[in-house]
Ligand SMILES: O=C(O)CCC(=O)C(=O)O
């Protein structure tokens with residue numbers, strides 16, 4: 464596989480020696496959960512590619528601002544519509560969840576080793592692969608992040624385009640404002656616009672993509688990502704304990720060169736919510752996602768046992784956490800990345816802000832050695848993270864999941 468591509472944007476990095484632990488895993492792998500074959504790769508980790516210059520007849524490569532399309536009030540074009548043979552069906556009305564999304568008190572979980580909270584975490588990870596956290600100390604900041612993000616998307620299109628993810632208006636790059644890369648003419652497009660930024664390593668931030676309007680944007684994002692890192696670490700410690708690993712075993716997998724991206728998703732109202740998705744089905748490819756959802760407008764749906772369940776909007780300052788496929792590989796399939804999608808609605812706009820925690824591109828990802836023994840051999844092959852991310856993208860464009868290809 465070609466390892467050229469998007470990772471060329473990274474400078475040579477020092478790979479930190481990982482801390483070894485001596486514990487072993489006593490947790491049984493979960494029963495397999497179905498995965499969708501289409502969405503295991505959004506623009507998050509798409510290689511930074513420079514396709515040859517679009518010719519006049521290749522204008523289909525350049526997606527429109529969905530916000531602008533929505534403002535016309537016209538029906539979405541066929542490029543946004545689900546097809547008859549949609550692999551996971553065309554019924555976008557999600558079912559009501561059989562139980563409320565598990566809410567875990569992060570203060571209790573991390574400070575007091577609370578057995579109830581740990582049990583809730585285990586159950587959430589084994590059933591849904593996602594859960595909410597409360598008591599995380601980010602409450603005030605969540606409002607600022609949402610307000611600032613909305614202000615950004617309300618700016619005139621010319622202002623937002625200053626941060627475009629299309630170089631010279633043509634060549635796709637991973638960071639910036641815009642939409643997914645359009646690879647093929649029949650690619651189904653998402654009804655959303657995004658601003659996608661690398662936030663860590665901090666010395667790799669490309670500030671040219673960080674909006675200067677609204678004025679508070681950069682400071683708010685900086686503070687938010689610092690604090691949300693603490694949440695990620697608390698959760699990783701609790702997860703390590705569930706796996707009978709040394710407490711810092713998972714935290715130590717993330718070196719100071721580990722990648723973190725923030726993605727601001729903006730979903731305008733859509734005249735055809737019955738046929739158009741805000742984000743197509745996918746599993747997040749990094750290890751862990753901290754998701755700040757719109758507190759008034761629902762849209763997220765999660766696939767479980769062949770049914771799409773709607774996640775209700777919550778106005779209680781909880782943050783949604785979900786496992787990504789890197790974690791699935793690291794935990795040898797014990798914790799799995801749920802397949803999810805976002806639906807649209809005819810009346811209201813929706814916003815969400817996702818922070819994705821990944822690994823150092825130079826690091827090899829694979830099942831953690833301390834989880835393996837004779838009874839529980841490795842279920843995934845090892846792969847260099849940067850190659851994994853490139854492969855992820857290649858598989859995605861073929862409608863396959865890279866994680867399945869790594870299965871032994
Ligand atoms: O908007 C949401 O609730 C989910 C967004 C999402 O799945 C993503 O950005 O990967």
Ligand SMILES: [Fe+2]
Pocket residue numbers: 745746747803
């Ligand atoms: Fe996602």
